[in-house]
Amino acid sequence: MDKIPDERAPRPRFRGRRVLMPLAATLAAVAATVAVTSAANAGTTLGASAAEKGRYYGAAVPAFKLSDSQFATIVNREFNQLTPENEMKWDATEPQQGRFSYSGGDQIVAHAQSHGMIVRGHTLLWYQQQPGWAQSLSGTALRNAAINHVTQVATHYRGKIYAWDVVNEAFADGGSGGRRDSNLQRTGNDWIEAAFRAARAADPGAKLCYNDYNTDGINAKSTGIYNMVRDFKSRGVPIDCVGFQSHLGTSVPSDYQANLQRFADLGVDVQITELDITQGSNQANAYAQVTRACLAISRCTGITVWGVRDSDSWRGNDNPLLFDRSGNKKAAYTSVLNALNSGTPIPTTPPPTTPPPTTPPPTTPPPTTPPPTGDGCSASVSLNSWNGGFVATVKVTAGSSALRGWTVRVTLPSGTAVTNTWSAQASGSSGTVDFRNVDYNGQVGAGASTEFGFQGTGASPSGTPTCTAS
Numbered sequence: 001m002d003k004i005p006d007e008r009a010p011r012p013r014f015r016g017r018r019v020l021m022p023l024a025a026t027l028a029a030v031a032a033t034v035a036v037t038s039a040a041n042a043g044t045t046l047g048a049s050a051a052e053k054g055r056y057y058g059a060a061v062p063a064f065k066l067s068d069s070q071f072a073t074i075v076n077r078e079f080n081q082l083t084p085e086n087e088m089k090w091d092a093t094e095p096q097q098g099r100f101s102y103s104g105g106d107q108i109v110a111h112a113q114s115h116g117m118i119v120r121g122h123t124l125l126w127y128q129q130q131p132g133w134a135q136s137l138s139g140t141a142l143r144n145a146a147i148n149h150v151t152q153v154a155t156h157y158r159g160k161i162y163a164w165d166v167v168n169e170a171f172a173d174g175g176s177g178g179r180r181d182s183n184l185q186r187t188g189n190d191w192i193e194a195a196f197r198a199a200r201a202a203d204p205g206a207k208l209c210y211n212d213y214n215t216d217g218i219n220a221k222s223t224g225i226y227n228m229v230r231d232f233k234s235r236g237v238p239i240d241c242v243g244f245q246s247h248l249g250t251s252v253p254s255d256y257q258a259n260l261q262r263f264a265d266l267g268v269d270v271q272i273t274e275l276d277i278t279q280g281s282n283q284a285n286a287y288a289q290v291t292r293a294c295l296a297i298s299r300c301t302g303i304t305v306w307g308v309r310d311s312d313s314w315r316g317n318d319n320p321l322l323f324d325r326s327g328n329k330k331a332a333y334t335s336v337l338n339a340l341n342s343g344t345p346i347p348t349t350p351p352p353t354t355p356p357p358t359t360p361p362p363t364t365p366p367p368t369t370p371p372p373t374g375d376g377c378s379a380s381v382s383l384n385s386w387n388g389g390f391v392a393t394v395k396v397t398a399g400s401s402a403l404r405g406w407t408v409r410v411t412l413p414s415g416t417a418v419t420n421t422w423s424a425q426a427s428g429s430s431g432t433v434d435f436r437n438v439d440y441n442g443q444v445g446a447g448a449s450t451e452f453g454f455q456g457t458g459a460s461p462s463g464t465p466t467c468t469a470s
């Protein structure tokens with residue numbers, strides 16, 4: 001079963017407000033408007049700028065650093081997505097078989113929710129960072145323990161995770177294009193699909209990803225994964241996305257974008273999940289290349305950097321991140337922000353060549369009517385229902401003007417209750433419910449879309465919700 005049909009239409013590029021200018025506007029006025037509009041719509045943080053493009057920009061964080069005020073200040077200001085660096089891994093969440101420990105992961109989820117950020121869950125099954133008891137299991141006992149782990153952890157976080165790395169790093173390096181040997185692999189080649197099916201059953205609202213490294217160009221390893229995803233899609237194994245870790249050296253493979261695109265063409269989202277790039281003369285440029293590649297692909301839904309300051313990186317002295325050891329923005333930061341902002345096709349009208357008028361400016365006061373609001377917004381729902389419950393994914397699309405905020409009103413059947421909401425704030429849980437945008441997805445470019453979701457018990461809603469711009 002495929003949760004959300006691949007209805008995610010390519011997002012129209014944000015067009016700014018120029019379309020609202022009177023047709024008779026002079027070149028000078030147009031140019032002035034473009035300049036103002038450009039500044040007004042340019043995000044000043046990574047998260048805000050990515051959100052304007054209908055995407056997230058996130059960071060991996062360890063829970064204990066959220067009490068470091070410099071670290072938390074940067075995280076809260078810049079990012080609208082968090083990935084727990086270690087807290088949701090098997091050794092952290094099930095240190096003893098059947099005894100689950102969620103404190104670190106819960107802390108990160110709570111932080112994200114209270115700051116309007118989404119969470120990528122990382123990771124349900126991986127050959128590394130397994131608890132000792134799992135390392136010593138094999139065969140059916142290990143398979144059962146692994147599937148139980150997926151079920152328990154995905155159920156605990158049900159409704160709170162945007163995307164799960166269900167399986168991490170299961171393919172071999174080198175030229176074989178095959179699976180990596182591991183205790184999990186030795187339980188049978190179908191362990192990956194079994195994990196994806198268990199994750200879907202436990203949390204039908206989360207996007208389910210396969211995540212790996214050294215897959216950043218078209219090579220034997222990425223092609224092996226490509227073939228697996230194609231096979232899963234053809235057999236109805238529930239997979240929604242592929243994560244490209246993108247732990248890069250000093251350059252980006254020339255076929256980086258083409259590689260992402262070939263996966264997107266299979267009908268899955270793609271995400272850059274653990275980005276870091278060795279510091280050197282090309283670092284800023286390489287970061288911009290990755291950003292532009294994602295923006296060029298409508299199914300590339302977001303980018304996550306693997307750490308915040310260089311001192312937070314797992315890569316020792318590579319200094320591969322966007323903030324230096326004192327928390328200052330690096331050139332790479334500016335390069336990413338510019339690349340995110342320049343995704344907006346600002347009109348290319350040349351600057352006026354006519355001299356400024358010599359007549360005094362008109363004394364007529366500026367009109368007091370508010371700027372036109374265009375045709376507001378619309379909302380459409382895609383449902384995944386089962387007996388007794390449903391997950392609704394709602395797509396909010398701006399009309400001919402950019403949105404600064406939105407509210408979607410849904411009327412629920414009698415007896416239906418909302419149990420979880422993500423990427424929106426619900427006014428209640430039954431009857432007529434208003435879903436308002438959260439911090440990071442209120443701004444939607446003209447013609448562009450964003451999504452939120454909710455889960456409920458009872459009959460699923462029917463009818464088209466109304467959308468109101470604010």
Ligand code: G3I
Pocket residue numbers: 085086128129168213245274314
């Ligand atoms: O928490 C213990 C601490 O109690 C102990 O004193 C200390 C002694 O070494 O170890 C601490 O655990 C460390 C843990 O990070 C938390 O800091 C582990 O040794 C260390 O191995 C672990 O490293 C993590 C690594 O995954 C494990 O392979 C890194 O933080 C984390 O950034 C890294 O992340 C991985 C992704 O999950 C998958 N892709 C590659 C990426 C980079 O390796």
